[in-house]
Amino acid sequence: MITPIIDPASKIPVYTQIYKYIKKEIETGHLTFHDKLPSTRTLSAHLQVSRNTIDMAYGQLIDEGYIEARPKRGFFVCDISSNLMSIPASIPEQPQPQASTITYDYEFSPYGVDLENFPYGTWRKTMRDILYDDRNTALFEAGPRQGDMDFRQAIADYLHQSRGVSCTPEQIIVGAGVDYLLLLLSQILGRKTIFAMENPSYMKAWRILTHLDFQVVPVALDKYGMDINTLRESPANVAYITPSHHFPMGIVMPIKRRQEILAWACESDDRFIIEDDYDSEFRYKGRPIPSLQGIDTHQKVIYLGTFSKAIAPSMRISYLVLPPALLKIYRQEYSFYSNTVPRTEQKQMTEFIRQGHFQRHLNRMRNIYKSKRDYILKVLEPYSPQIQISGENSGLHLLIRFKDGRSEEELLAQAEKNRLHLFGISQYMTQMPVPKHLTSTIILGYASLTFRQLQQGMEHFIQCYF
Amino acid sequence: MITPIIDPASKIPVYTQIYKYIKKEIETGHLTFHDKLPSTRTLSAHLQVSRNTIDMAYGQLIDEGYIEARPKRGFFVCDISSNLMSIPASIPEQPQPQASTITYDYEFSPYGVDLENFPYGTWRKTMRDILYDDRNTALFEAGPRQGDMDFRQAIADYLHQSRGVSCTPEQIIVGAGVDYLLLLLSQILGRKTIFAMENPSYMKAWRILTHLDFQVVPVALDKYGMDINTLRESPANVAYITPSHHFPMGIVMPIKRRQEILAWACESDDRFIIEDDYDSEFRYKGRPIPSLQGIDTHQKVIYLGTFSKAIAPSMRISYLVLPPALLKIYRQEYSFYSNTVPRTEQKQMTEFIRQGHFQRHLNRMRNIYKSKRDYILKVLEPYSPQIQISGENSGLHLLIRFKDGRSEEELLAQAEKNRLHLFGISQYMTQMPVPKHLTSTIILGYASLTFRQLQQGMEHFIQCYF
Numbered sequence: 067m068i069t070p071i072i073d074p075a076s077k078i079p080v081y082t083q084i085y086k087y088i089k090k091e092i093e094t095g096h097l098t099f100h101d102k103l104p105s106t107r108t109l110s111a112h113l114q115v116s117r118n119t120i121d122m123a124y125g126q127l128i129d130e131g132y133i134e135a136r137p138k139r140g141f142f143v144c145d146i147s148s149n150l151m152s153i154p155a156s157i158p159e160q161p162q163p164q165a166s167t168i169t170y171d172y173e174f175s176p177y178g179v180d181l182e183n184f185p186y187g188t189w190r191k192t193m194r195d196i197l198y199d200d201r202n203t204a205l206f207e208a209g210p211r212q213g214d215m216d217f218r219q220a221i222a223d224y225l226h227q228s229r230g231v232s233c234t235p236e237q238i239i240v241g242a243g244v245d246y247l248l249l250l251l252s253q254i255l256g257r258k259t260i261f262a263m264e265n266p267s268y269m270k271a272w273r274i275l276t277h278l279d280f281q282v283v284p285v286a287l288d289k290y291g292m293d294i295n296t297l298r299e300s301p302a303n304v305a306y307i308t309p310s311h312h313f314p315m316g317i318v319m320p321i322k323r324r325q326e327i328l329a330w331a332c333e334s335d336d337r338f339i340i341e342d343d344y345d346s347e348f349r350y351k352g353r354p355i356p357s358l359q360g361i362d363t364h365q366k367v368i369y370l371g372t373f374s375k376a377i378a379p380s381m382r383i384s385y386l387v388l389p390p391a392l393l394k395i396y397r398q399e400y401s402f403y404s405n406t407v408p409r410t411e412q413k414q415m416t417e418f419i420r421q422g423h424f425q426r427h428l429n430r431m432r433n434i435y436k437s438k439r440d441y442i443l444k445v446l447e448p449y450s451p452q453i454q455i456s457g458e459n460s461g462l463h464l465l466i467r468f469k470d471g472r473s474e475e476e477l478l479a480q481a482e483k484n485r486l487h488l489f490g491i492s493q494y495m496t497q498m499p500v501p502k503h504l505t506s507t508i509i510l511g512y513a514s515l516t517f518r519q520l521q522q523g524m525e526h527f528i529q530c531y532f
Numbered sequence: 533m534i535t536p537i538i539d540p541a542s543k544i545p546v547y548t549q550i551y552k553y554i555k556k557e558i559e560t561g562h563l564t565f566h567d568k569l570p571s572t573r574t575l576s577a578h579l580q581v582s583r584n585t586i587d588m589a590y591g592q593l594i595d596e597g598y599i600e601a602r603p604k605r606g607f608f609v610c611d612i613s614s615n616l617m618s619i620p621a622s623i624p625e626q627p628q629p630q631a632s633t634i635t636y637d638y639e640f641s642p643y644g645v646d647l648e649n650f651p652y653g654t655w656r657k658t659m660r661d662i663l664y665d666d667r668n669t670a671l672f673e674a675g676p677r678q679g680d681m682d683f684r685q686a687i688a689d690y691l692h693q694s695r696g697v698s699c700t701p702e703q704i705i706v707g708a709g710v711d712y713l714l715l716l717l718s719q720i721l722g723r724k725t726i727f728a729m730e731n732p733s734y735m736k737a738w739r740i741l742t743h744l745d746f747q748v749v750p751v752a753l754d755k756y757g758m759d760i761n762t763l764r765e766s767p768a769n770v771a772y773i774t775p776s777h778h779f780p781m782g783i784v785m786p787i788k789r790r791q792e793i794l795a796w797a798c799e800s801d802d803r804f805i806i807e808d809d810y811d812s813e814f815r816y817k818g819r820p821i822p823s824l825q826g827i828d829t830h831q832k833v834i835y836l837g838t839f840s841k842a843i844a845p846s847m848r849i850s851y852l853v854l855p856p857a858l859l860k861i862y863r864q865e866y867s868f869y870s871n872t873v874p875r876t877e878q879k880q881m882t883e884f885i886r887q888g889h890f891q892r893h894l895n896r897m898r899n900i901y902k903s904k905r906d907y908i909l910k911v912l913e914p915y916s917p918q919i920q921i922s923g924e925n926s927g928l929h930l931l932i933r934f935k936d937g938r939s940e941e942e943l944l945a946q947a948e949k950n951r952l953h954l955f956g957i958s959q960y961m962t963q964m965p966v967p968k969h970l971t972s973t974i975i976l977g978y979a980s981l982t983f984r985q986l987q988q989g990m991e992h993f994i995q996c997y998f
Contacts, residue, residue, distance in 0.1 A: 126818035131786015146788050190663040197656040208845035242708040242872035320597015352592035379674035380875040406708035409846040
């Protein structure tokens with residue numbers, strides 16, 4: 067007979083105690099295949115518990131496959147024999163913690179943004195208003211796959227006004243970051259796609275595409291951006307470029323090169339241009355450079371934008387503007403993918419744009435970033451014979467080339483010794499070696515440092531290098 | 533000489549007016565390649581504006597590539613000729629709106645959840661506290677790629693307590709929905725992977741994997757879940773299963789079949805099991821069925837979970853628990869992907885779990901869903917000779933098979949005529965035809981209907997079918 071020790075005072079229900087006892091008896095082999103269990107009536111009498119309790123214990127054992135009920139014959143132990151049972155459980159291997167990184171005193175990263183001046187108050191208030199509006203409970207339902215329509219309308223309006231992008235909200239797909247959107251876009255473009263990427267370039271995109279087993283052809287830069295002749299000679303049918311502010315070189319692609327690349331794209335139906343407009347909001351000299359998409363009269367440009375730079379890196383909202391030919395493929399083949407951005411965040415960003423906070427924030431940040439950039443240029447001014455600065459008119463970083471023959475490696479080693487985190491051009495090369503005119507070049511990002519940190523950091527920078 | 537009409541009262545800065553005028557002159561061919569522009573001194577005198585204004589206008593034109601400065605010679609118009617210029621802009625094609633769907637009075641969808649009883653107050657308060665805590669500004673910085681550590685710890689604790697999952701937070705990857713995590717997982721598993729999926733199954737996963745050009749083998753179900761012999765005979769090395777509550781059949785895989793599938797996986801290093809545990813929180817009879825991962829002593833199970841069912845579909849948070857062998861590949865090859873979940877949402881969910889709200893919410897919803905399920909079973913009770921109900925003990929839907937010979941097509945047509953949205957089994961088949969024992973079967977999801985809607989909906993259901 068089955069005789070578990072039942073503790074009626076336990077927090078574990080009695081039926082669970084019985085179920086666990088029998089399960090263990092089976093697992094340890096005390097009860098084996100074909101053994102008959104007592105009837106529920108017998109066991110309930112034996113254990114002095116209700117029949118219902120036994121029913122529940124047996125029911126759980128049946129559901130998990132330990133026992134089965136044979137009609138009119140009673141309950142029998144199932145065959146759970148398996149060589150797995152005799153093998154002792156291996157202790158889960160504790161994965162190694164990620165490699166510890168050096169801590170720096172001054173983080174001149176080209177990826178950071180200024181979070182000191184983030185409008186937390188307005189941001190909070192916007193979210194609070196959304197969550198407090200009880201009409202918004204629909205925001206908890208699954209939303210449209212491409213993103214909420216009013217959010218896409220707000221993006222389309224913003225892109226039109228600020229970037230000269232010409233699109234309807236129907237062409238926009240909202241997604242949780244550029245990485246995800248590239249995963250999606252690569253599927254829409256199809257496996258036969260061959261990408262051309264500038265060298266140097268945004269290595270994350272390079273890594274994503276090569277890890278997806280796409281052929282990616284590195285194309286050299288001249289002073290106008292992606293070299294058109296190399297592009298023409300390559301087998302590539304999709305060119306990935308950053309025309310408004312080349313990453314990391316800071317080149318603004320002039321109108322002629324833009325037209326040449328558009329003309330290249332127009333020569334074949336399967337050719338497209340990916341315009342990654344990652345930080346075009348921040349330009350410090352003259353008017354903003356209009357997007358390539360805006361001058362494309364042949365629907366050849368795929369526009370890729372993000373709020374990571376303009377708002378915060380933790381803000382996982384980016385967007386893709388698809389030309390009609392690709393939108394059709396998306397709708398037919400890939401629109402089954404659920405949206406990846408929470409609807410509350412979509413609504414928050416919509417309100418932030420609609421109420422004018424976004425434009426005000428951009429204008430404010432442009433001034434703040436410009437002051438930081440101006441400060442760096444002023445500090446470096448006395449050393450101008452020894453260095454060459456470029457890419458300083460837009461974005462959140464600039465390039466410094468040393469003319470004294472010190473190698474990039476030496477420069478970075480000196481920085482590290484002084485606990486300055488700087489970046490070398492070679493980590494952005496899609497193809498080595500670093501071309502001669504880019505040797506001895508370091509990248510200095512200034513967005514995430516406060517003014518105080520920047521002052522101290524630049525002091526250390528000067529001491530380190532001059 | 534260049535003579536734009538300058539409006540000093542305009543909101544458009546004077547330099548912009550000049551820049552725009554010259555740009556237009558170049559684009560329309562009034563100024564052509566090699567034309568020399570007046571010097572800044574001459575033009576400033578001519579237009580009675582400062583030289584700085586002309587500098588800025590010319591600077592913008594240089595940056596955009598319309599003109600160039602030739603040292604010691606002055607400013608010249610660039611070659612922007614391109615056949616593109618002469619082609620009139622094509623009007624963007626307005627994409628077709630998505631096919632209009634029939635509106636139903638009663639939505640018996642297996643995908644919905646109950647949002648009437650969502651704890652909006654607590655949810656709001658949790659987010660408000662997070663946003664108001666100014667120490668949390670770090671939440672706006674880019675976070676760890678796998679997700680925040682305290683969030684992963686909270687998930688690991690929850691999974692251990694509620695699902696018997698045995699893992700460290702290091703094994704967890706947080707992502708914006710199961711779709712995204714499958715995109716990532718498929719890369720970690722590698723292109724040679726051949727998947728086995730149950731038939732019928734969760735079609736979204738099927739679509740994702742087949743659209744990524746993976747070979748996916750449909751494997752028939754028997755009453756215990758995925759048929760082990762068919763799996764053994766197939767070339768598949770990764771089995772995608774829903775053992776706790778088969779989607780859509782509702783089968784609970786018994787311990788023996790679990791062990792058989794684990795034994796299959798143990799036979800080769802490249803074999804793995806994906807356990808999609810999509811709605812295991814809701815079980816109405818007996819104790820929860822422990823996860824397959826929890827009894828896997830050989831690190832062969834990839835566990836996939838989501839908060840979409842337990843919280844809300846708009847909540848784009850899912851998670852992947854990787855066994856050590858795959859975690860190693862992820863760390864070496866794919867950890868460059870940025871995280872896809874906003875850190876504020878990660879923090880919100882962490883607090884929701886930590887403060888006990890999540891468990892309370894689950895317990896409450898389990899009772900509510902159980903009442904809805906019980907109501908349906910009670911209403912259908914008088915018709916039990918004509919139908920066969922299955923999958924009713926877990927999850928948010930049940931299956932009804934009609935014994936009177938009406939086909940699935942007829943059943944769905946009748947439902948549509950009565951404005952009831954029901955689902956047929958055939959749309960979940962990875963391979964047709966529908967096996968004989970599954971013909972005439974419809975799926976009835978009951979989560980998203982309020983009690984009142986459910987009462988009325990079931991009344992219509994009875995009138996429609998009996």
